Amino acid sequence: xxxxxxxxxxxxxxxxxxxxxxxxxxxxxxxxxxxxxxxxxxxxxxxxxxxxxxxxxxxxxxxxxxxxxxxxxxxxxxxxxxxxxxxxxxxxxxxxxxxxxxxxxxxxxxxxxxxxxxxxxxxxxxxxxxxxxxxxxxxxxxxxxxxxxxxxxxxxxxxxxxxxxxxxxxxxxxxxxxxxxxxxxxxxxxxxxxxxxxxxxxxxxxxxxxxxxxxxxxxxxxxxxxxxxxxxxxxxxxxxxxxxxxxxxxxxxxxxxxxxxxxxxxxxxxxxxxxxxxxxxxxxxxxxxxxxxxxxxxxxxxxxxxxxxxxxxxxxxxxx
Amino acid sequence: xxxxxxxxxxxxxxxxxxxxxxxxxxxxxxxxxxxxxxxxxxxxxxxxxxxxxxxxxxxxxxxxxxxxxxxxxxxxxxxxxxxxxxxxxxxxxxxxxxxxxxxxxxxxxxxxxxxxxxxxxxx
Numbered sequence: 001x002x003x004x005x006x007x008x009x010x011x012x013x014x015x016x017x018x019x020x021x022x023x024x025x026x027x028x029x030x031x032x033x034x035x036x037x038x039x040x041x042x043x044x045x046x047x048x049x050x051x052x053x054x055x056x057x058x059x060x061x062x063x064x065x066x067x068x069x070x071x072x073x074x075x076x077x078x079x080x081x082x083x084x085x086x087x088x089x090x091x092x093x094x095x096x097x098x099x100x101x102x103x104x105x106x107x108x109x110x111x112x113x114x115x116x117x118x119x120x121x122x123x124x125x126x127x128x129x130x131x132x133x134x135x136x137x138x139x140x141x142x143x144x145x146x147x148x149x150x151x152x153x154x155x156x157x158x159x160x161x162x163x164x165x166x167x168x169x170x171x172x173x174x175x176x177x178x179x180x181x182x183x184x185x186x187x188x189x190x191x192x193x194x195x196x197x198x199x200x201x202x203x204x205x206x207x208x209x210x211x212x213x214x215x216x217x218x219x220x221x222x223x224x225x226x227x228x229x230x231x232x233x234x235x236x237x238x239x240x241x242x243x244x245x246x247x248x249x250x251x252x253x254x255x256x257x258x259x260x261x262x263x264x265x266x267x268x269x270x271x272x273x274x275x276x277x278x279x280x281x282x283x284x285x286x287x288x289x290x291x292x293x294x295x296x297x298x299x300x301x302x303x304x305x306x307x308x309x310x311x312x313x314x315x316x317x318x319x320x
Numbered sequence: 321x322x323x324x325x326x327x328x329x330x331x332x333x334x335x336x337x338x339x340x341x342x343x344x345x346x347x348x349x350x351x352x353x354x355x356x357x358x359x360x361x362x363x364x365x366x367x368x369x370x371x372x373x374x375x376x377x378x379x380x381x382x383x384x385x386x387x388x389x390x391x392x393x394x395x396x397x398x399x400x401x402x403x404x405x406x407x408x409x410x411x412x413x414x415x416x417x418x419x420x421x422x423x424x425x426x427x428x429x430x431x432x433x434x435x436x437x438x439x440x441x442x443x
Binding site: 011014015019062065067069070082085089106107108111112132134146149150167168169216221222225226227230295296299303304307310314315317318 | 327330331333334335337338339341342343345346349350352353354355356357359361362363364365366367371386387389390393394397400401404405406407408409413414416417420421424427428431434435440441
């Protein structure tokens with residue numbers, strides 16, 4: 001049955017993208033940060049540009065003992081890394097990479113699905129924070145929860161603005177409707193969405209929940225070995241998903257100035273990696289924000305800005 | 321109706337794949353990693369000293385007001401999505417736009433009120 005074969009192939013491709021892209025982003029982060037900060041360490045292993053560092057890290061993680069603290073809530077503690085990482089795999093299924101049905105699943109309410117499932121990933125960190133029975137982990141988990149609540153709102157508003165502009169919730173449909181002048185039109189929304197997404201992923205400068213200089217490593221303090229690696233992998237998978245969603249919603253996905261019918265998937269990849277580079281760049285450039293500054297940025301700037309974007313989208317859409 | 325849920329069968333399949341990747345990885349890892357638990361190793365980590373008092377610390381949840389605000393706003397935001405897909409459809413136009421501004425005004429007034437009450441600043 002060829003139809004079933006197509007579905008299996010699509011699932012394999014999604015799983016492959018999920019396995020490869022986050023590692024590429026992680027590797028890129030190593031090297032880009034090393035260049036920007038003039039560091040020699042990440043450039044050493046294996047000779048040329050320290051290519052073997054990722055392999056060495058993987059081997060190290062796989063060999064480490066899996067310690068579950070005696071005081072921890074064992075089941076929740078062990079489940080948390082899975083809850084943190086699997087949702088990002090699920091989001092990838094609705095992300096269109098090219099025109100003409102180059103998407104694993106063209107879901108009608110795709111945008112809604114993506115936002116909802118992406119939020120679940122954060123639950124993993126909160127579970128880890130609570131189940132560790134560690135004061136630092138608990139503080140970190142609380143901060144994760146606070147951050148999720150503050151930044152989810154502007155993110156949803158910014159995404160709703162695109163849905164209004166396109167008149168559909170299907171991610172493929174949004175790209176079909178996309179025109180170049182959406183760039184200035186949806187610019188505020190794009191910035192709000194990207195910044196709120198970074199905060200939800202707890203990427204620097206929004207890494208207060210894992211602030212290693214004050215609360216060790218926040219929710220992940222008690223983790224080691226492969227479970228810890230899964231959390232780190234979840235962070236990179238999150239970057240890939242956020243960049244893919246930003247590219248699809250605000251940058252036109254597979255559309256490019258030329259060759260976008262044949263090589264649309266390449267445009268998607270270029271945009272995802274370009275945005276990932278920005279994510280890494282921001283990590284190197286900005287100091288960590290304090291907890292009160294984090295909340296202030298969300299409620300006093302991003303939420304009002306996203307409301308302005310909604311008004312702008314509504315007025316222009318009806319006027320045109 | 322069946323077609324509508326067919327899509328989610330794929331999501332369920334992928335969920336199983338994801339569980340397989342994580343579970344399989346951890347199972348394979350079991351053969352590679354050592355396991356020699358000692359009482360010290362299983363103690364809660366607190367910078368190297370013996371843990372003080374209980375494991376779950378008491379802490380003041382400062383952001384409960386944010387939580388309320390979030391719930392109020394998020395419930396509103398959910399209604400935006402179905403509305404967003406039809407508001408510019410033929411036959412709606414100016415009326416729906418006016419309704420949008422009523423909606424935005426409610427949210428903005430709520431936000432300003434919360435700001436004036438001082439609940440938007442972390443203490």
